[in-house]
Amino acid sequence: MRRRIRLAATWTALSGFALLFVYPFIWLLSASFKPRSEVFDHRLIPETFTFDNYLRVWQEAPLALWMANTLLVTVLAAVAVTITSAMVAWGFAYFRFPGRGFLFGIVLATMMLPGAVTMIPVFLIWNDLGMVGTLTPLWAQNLFGSAFYIFLLRQFFLGLPREPFEAAKIDGADNWRIFTRIALPLCRPAVVVTLLFEFQAAWTDLMRPLIYLRDSGTFTVPRGLKALLDQFGFGGEWHWEIVMTASVITTIPMIILFFLGQKHFVRGIATTGGR
Amino acid sequence: MPPTRAKVPRRRSMQWIETRAALLFISPWILGFLIFTLWPVINSAYLSLTDYDVINDPNFVGFDNYVQLFQDPKVGLALRNTFVYLVLSVPTHLVVALGLALLLNGATRATGFFRTAFFLPKMTPPVAVGILLLMLFNGQSGLINGFLGIFGIDGPAWTTDPDWVKPGLVLMNLWTVGSSIVIILAALRAVPQELYDSALVDGAGWWRRTLRITVPMISPTLFFLFIVDSINALQSFTEAYTAFFGSGNTTYSNDAALFYAIYLFQQAFEFLHMGYASAMAWLLFVVIMVITAVQMLVTRRFVHYEGGRP
Numbered sequence: 346m347r348r349r350i351r352l353a354a355t356w357t358a359l360s361g362f363a364l365l366f367v368y369p370f371i372w373l374l375s376a377s378f379k380p381r382s383e384v385f386d387h388r389l390i391p392e393t394f395t396f397d398n399y400l401r402v403w404q405e406a407p408l409a410l411w412m413a414n415t416l417l418v419t420v421l422a423a424v425a426v427t428i429t430s431a432m433v434a435w436g437f438a439y440f441r442f443p444g445r446g447f448l449f450g451i452v453l454a455t456m457m458l459p460g461a462v463t464m465i466p467v468f469l470i471w472n473d474l475g476m477v478g479t480l481t482p483l484w485a486q487n488l489f490g491s492a493f494y495i496f497l498l499r500q501f502f503l504g505l506p507r508e509p510f511e512a513a514k515i516d517g518a519d520n521w522r523i524f525t526r527i528a529l530p531l532c533r534p535a536v537v538v539t540l541l542f543e544f545q546a547a548w549t550d551l552m553r554p555l556i557y558l559r560d561s562g563t564f565t566v567p568r569g570l571k572a573l574l575d576q577f578g579f580g581g582e583w584h585w586e587i588v589m590t591a592s593v594i595t596t597i598p599m600i601i602l603f604f605l606g607q608k609h610f611v612r613g614i615a616t617t618g619g620r
Numbered sequence: 621m622p623p624t625r626a627k628v629p630r631r632r633s634m635q636w637i638e639t640r641a642a643l644l645f646i647s648p649w650i651l652g653f654l655i656f657t658l659w660p661v662i663n664s665a666y667l668s669l670t671d672y673d674v675i676n677d678p679n680f681v682g683f684d685n686y687v688q689l690f691q692d693p694k695v696g697l698a699l700r701n702t703f704v705y706l707v708l709s710v711p712t713h714l715v716v717a718l719g720l721a722l723l724l725n726g727a728t729r730a731t732g733f734f735r736t737a738f739f740l741p742k743m744t745p746p747v748a749v750g751i752l753l754l755m756l757f758n759g760q761s762g763l764i765n766g767f768l769g770i771f772g773i774d775g776p777a778w779t780t781d782p783d784w785v786k787p788g789l790v791l792m793n794l795w796t797v798g799s800s801i802v803i804i805l806a807a808l809r810a811v812p813q814e815l816y817d818s819a820l821v822d823g824a825g826w827w828r829r830t831l832r833i834t835v836p837m838i839s840p841t842l843f844f845l846f847i848v849d850s851i852n853a854l855q856s857f858t859e860a861y862t863a864f865f866g867s868g869n870t871t872y873s874n875d876a877a878l879f880y881a882i883y884l885f886q887q888a889f890e891f892l893h894m895g896y897a898s899a900m901a902w903l904l905f906v907v908i909m910v911i912t913a914v915q916m917l918v919t920r921r922f923v924h925y926e927g928g929r930p
Binding site: 351352355356358359362363366367369370372373376385387429432433435436437439440441442443445448451452455458459460461462463464465466467468469470472486488489490495520524545548549551552555556566567570571574575578579585588589592595596599600602603607610611614615616 | 635638639641642643644645646648649650651652653655656657659660661663664667674720723724726727728733734735736737738739740741743744745746747748751752754755756758761762763766795798799802803805806855857858861862866881884885888889894897898900901902904905908
């Protein structure tokens, strides 16, 4: 009996908190369908239901272009970092060579360095290359792997049994073949986690687009959202409904991504401690 | 010829082949490290000793930038703001995450549904979190003060009153506590059931079991989250920058939300004081190292490692 009361209490508390966590989404979604004058009336169901905000935001901002820019950057960033990080991780996990421990120590040490230290010189590199204002600086660094993912994938590779690789070697497979045909497929869960994590990181990043992008035509969605806020919020017009609608449009792809990869997200975060 | 003599050079060449293969696989990282980490670190150290505005050549000024750091009242303000935010946000974040994870762990059914509900906000882009902060915590028309009004409480002006800006940011960021919940939940599931069984035999209540068994057993995880959250708090940028700074935002910008990373960003990319901003970055590096070291020294003795310290 006491056990049942405890379970009921747990359930009630959990439901209350779950509502608290989901409510801002519902509130935002609902507000995006309200006319300007009713945005802050806090009704769950809009009194006047309108699609105007969605039409208006499409006219006011090149949202489709921003989406295309973001998608391009995000896909390139995620694919590049996954391929190269897996290669490097495999190099550290499979082969024995002098200096391996030392080099991997450097990989770990770079994770401790705050991004602020390298931010300015890296900007100067892209500036010298004449790439400031283009989308390239937002993803091209990923072609060289990333310490966190190298660490994550190496852990996974180390957990694999060695026999299949030795067998393939005896059968005459070269190193590249062993990596692409045997090692990568065996560590698919870790590869998926890397893809998902980087996809989310690249999609939601604001700081790099703030540093590198100049005209509205090259903006990513978060950068564009900040521009809309500056224009329709702080600009003095206070068209919150436009900003809200754009926020909904920015967030929805991430929600979809989560539901597509929920299992991998949760397992990845639980095992790696997040990012 | 003894057979061993022929083997020695062969083995050496085998090792060379393996080393060469390994170097090929890790070459992307070596290149990236040299171009995007090692060179920038050296260059940043040099730039911090110069005046540099990108257009004109760097002008060597010795340690002037570092001297100026200690005279710039905004650096002091930004450091204080960041530190207050750290002290307010990290403990609340941990306590809320632990509480919700314990609740989830106690439920027997539909935990997947609740976990999803708690985790979903973590997927929201930080820009949108900053925007939500402005709307939900708006002093006059926000949802939070509307809710408080039901109980007759006159809520503060969260987004404009300097005393309430940081608490508002802390509360808003509690919304994205989901990944910590998932991490703690995984640790809770790994606590051996036998420990609880024997405690139940001894008649220990829920509180006692939680404080004496659960928390010590998952203390390495809590310690890890404490350190990582602190490092992140010291560098927090996006939510506060979105809500309180930026172009066109002259009337609303709020010095109470001027975090160190925001001031550094402004110095570098809005005022083009690249040398000064580089010196700021090195100060941040030192501050993070010192705070992390102190936290490790102070909290380590509360951390329980099953099977001894690693």
